[in-house]
Amino acid sequence: MKIGRQEYKSSALSTSSADTIVVRGKDLCRELIGKVSFSEYLWFLLCGTLPQAAQRRVLDATLVAIAEHGLVPSVQAARMTYAAAPEALQGAVAAGVLGCGSVILGAAESAGRMLADIVVRSREADLKAAASTVISELRAARKAVPGYGHPLHKGEDPRATRLFEVAEEAGLPDLHRRAARQVEELLPALTGKNLVMNVSAAIPAVLLDAGFPVGALKGVPILARTASLVAHLLEEQTKPIGFVLSHAAAQAIDYDGDLPQGFMADKE
């Protein structure tokens, strides 16, 4: 059945013949393989042009920054899934990717949309007023300000600091970085909490300053984390901890429901 309007019937990403694969107008084998890095290729896939040096450098920096941070929930989900289903590495990676959500890991896009909104509004007001309005609107709608606060890095998120340095060194304009800093300055007064900018606000700040498309921002933590998941699943093959994780986690939780008459718990 025809669902939706179905206006478009074309794609501009790739076509091929028996001997040539075309990606966004270039011959994959003659012009791209062996000539561009994977992150340059990512930019090319998304934007249709190869990145300039500053763009490539910032994109690499964000991917490196967010890929790995230890045994976080997405990694645990992947390692448990792989322990249960080692026949399908792709399933374990998918389970981890599904943890790139709005609460953790996947906030780069919503933070990016907020920063882009502030930058647009600051054209008709000053930056502080624009940021203040946007934060107030979020709070009125009972939404969190995405990209601020971190459970471990409370003084500053060192990845955010470093990403800003890299963007500075690369000579990028700083419109979105300034918006991100402005939000950080306003938050204590507006929320009563000292929420520092975390990596999920820094990533869109530096990438939007580099001209990266806002609709692909969430792809950055997803792609980066995929690399880390593969590394964890490689480790799981020789030093399996998937079921150690689930055992320890289950022990931290009590059962607080009813019990049938005569039920006796086992002694551990």
Next chain:
Amino acid sequence: MKIGRQEYKSSALSTSSADTIVVRGKDLCRELIGKVSFSEYLWFLLCGTLPQAAQRRVLDATLVAIAEHGLVPSVQAARMTYAAAPEALQGAVAAGVLGCGSVILGAAESAGRMLADIVVRSREADLKAAASTVISELRAARKAVPGYGHPLHKGEDPRATRLFEVAEEAGLPDLHRRAARQVEELLPALTGKNLVMNVSAAIPAVLLDAGFPVGALKGVPILARTASLVAHLLEEQTKPIGFVLSHAAAQAIDYDGDLPQGFMADKE
């Protein structure tokens, strides 16, 4: 409950304090972000050392080679999923990743294990005898020879050819590449079919020659395809075709079951 032996209770990938994130012994912010590319970081996550130039070059080449090939099944699954559930880009990416299977896209690992097996056995016989034995064993077990034959690229898979050139240019040893070519030479006589080496055999051939871990081979198409999925989902945001794909696909299939009395199909 304790499942399995639970011998290991450690991981060597990452630890952190409030101000420092450690990845495989290095300080993420001071030593890695802004200093290494994403593919160098992938190698580092997997191997614990940064890649040499030849290793990095070949890894980049494989990731670029396998990322994008048009509207293949994994991409279609992702675009349909995103059209149905635009609230969760991560879900659409996961649906695509799940298509990195043993039949298409995910054969790099099984091909790599076959090539590694041939190389090991060739130490005690010649390469041709080793390859012949391994192929015969696969066929006796009614398993396909992974990494040979392609529905479109029947004369040669240009990506395979190009990856071998890049490995040659990079000056890598060629043990696994020779094994891959040996298999290709033997297949017509052993199978009666002219099955050319495809990208899923070329990827492990060049990566194993570079010292890449065999247990992470399947991660290469998974990671590469993730980049392409993000590009397709970005396009889907402005030129949606997810439901056009499903409509055209459904029209290609007839219903051949029973019908209740009096059922009248609609006229299209």
Next chain:
Amino acid sequence: MKIGRQEYKSSALSTSSADTIVVRGKDLCRELIGKVSFSEYLWFLLCGTLPQAAQRRVLDATLVAIAEHGLVPSVQAARMTYAAAPEALQGAVAAGVLGCGSVILGAAESAGRMLADIVVRSREADLKAAASTVISELRAARKAVPGYGHPLHKGEDPRATRLFEVAEEAGLPDLHRRAARQVEELLPALTGKNLVMNVSAAIPAVLLDAGFPVGALKGVPILARTASLVAHLLEEQTKPIGFVLSHAAAQAIDYDGDLPQGFMADKE
């Protein structure tokens, strides 16, 4: 690291000893297996009490209504994924489940929240005013009215009609069903379109009338579709069409990007 407030450290669903498994206070083996149907058990898992006859009947009806509707996008994603990765049936099912989204298949929860909201507001106004206000608010926020309109069933969705009959026969109160009908009556004037109630509004209408928890509404299409996905994957094992679907879908889409000089498309 501690993420979030972590206030709760308990679960009321299940505990067990070596010889007894407890689910919500009952002994699984002595009181449930062989004594209750799967849908009665679902209700028990969600609510902690076994359903009354009317509740069970309506729950069964909704699960049967939404499970199967031919080669819809979620089914296609699952069949393509299985064709590519037959080693992991669970991966193909997961790919299909991921298509239970806000646009199609997964609208039962948002429709249910809308109906519940209308019922609450109708206590202080009449039903028509409450429904009108809620629809206007959705439209002011540029959100679709969930659960109305269907690409094939334009005159009426026969599943919606039948579900209302079943709820009537079962003698359930009709607060949410009346809200659903009220919305249907108002839509032509408020939107200029004749959007009939579809199964995704009828499911929450009858289930909320039966006392089903609103937070589990989305679980109904997810669980129901999972049954259908298993049936499609069983068929795929003997009559594979996964790659027929992807081939037909790809042929419906043109490439509209640039081409490298000298590129010649293959003749089909």
Next chain:
Amino acid sequence: MKIGRQEYKSSALSTSSADTIVVRGKDLCRELIGKVSFSEYLWFLLCGTLPQAAQRRVLDATLVAIAEHGLVPSVQAARMTYAAAPEALQGAVAAGVLGCGSVILGAAESAGRMLADIVVRSREADLKAAASTVISELRAARKAVPGYGHPLHKGEDPRATRLFEVAEEAGLPDLHRRAARQVEELLPALTGKNLVMNVSAAIPAVLLDAGFPVGALKGVPILARTASLVAHLLEEQTKPIGFVLSHAAAQAIDYDGDLPQGFMADKE
């Protein structure tokens, strides 16, 4: 591109017109909704006929038996995923479904194939000899005997015992149940371990005795667990423990990699 042979271009599951939805030859709205239970409908989707009472009873029993067993890995993966990405309940369910693997939860199919193999071979030998041969072949191929042994239920898996009782009460033939018991008897001598039949062997034993299709066996734990996942995710909405689980799990694992000079761990 055309992948594979593409012999079939039809499906026998469903077709529809604007006013009628046909499922396996029946009118969904007139003949099924409100008339059959969800588990009867599952059987109908898989087999094309409605189940007899004994078949329905055994199918219900297996679905109830395997659905819920506390905070097992698949449930933890789902709850962690939902805590990170509450915008997509379907993603959390999918993450849990992906844990229905060959090692835990998903062994019903491989156990079923083993039992079916034993039954076929027992036609030309006695049951004990057939079972002994099949077990020996598995062990020669270094594969586990699927469906025996359980980390908690070491004396007996009470669900297995109960499922056999239900099948007995339902008056089903016992070919596959006898094969399952025969394997249990042989294992101590053949493996040196006292591995009792668990629920993943009992499920295929009773279902194959009822005429359930072997290719859909894995669908039983997948579908059953989906119901349980929905219940856990409903609980997660009001008593969130997703991040408590991940915190406790991470604390059970030490970092055993290198540290950069001067790194100081935080005091907890």
